[in-house]
Amino acid sequence: MGAVPKRKISKARRDRRRTHLKLTVPNLVPCEECGEMKRPHYMCPVCGMYKGIQVRPQKVE
Ligand SMILES: [Zn+2]
Known part of the structure; x- marks a missing residue:
């Protein structure tokens, strides 16, 4: 058996820990070339x- 916690983490402590676990929406700015959000x-x-400058080769120039 591996490491096993001696005491149960209370709901409050568990939930406090998870306050840092969240998804954030990435910042988006309009592209200077095509205006799409990037x-x-x-x-x-x-x-x-x-x-x-063209970073990725385009199929149609
Ligand atoms: Zn663009």
Whole structure:
């Protein structure tokens, strides 16, 4: 048997611990090229541009 807790964690203590477990919505800023919402400091997933340069090769130029 592995490590087993000696005492049950109370509901209050358990729930207090879980106050830090939450999902956060990522920040979104409009892409300068196509206007789609994207995450800041990330390449745009729609047009593949970042800081005005083509980062991802496009199928249609
Ligand atoms: Zn874009």
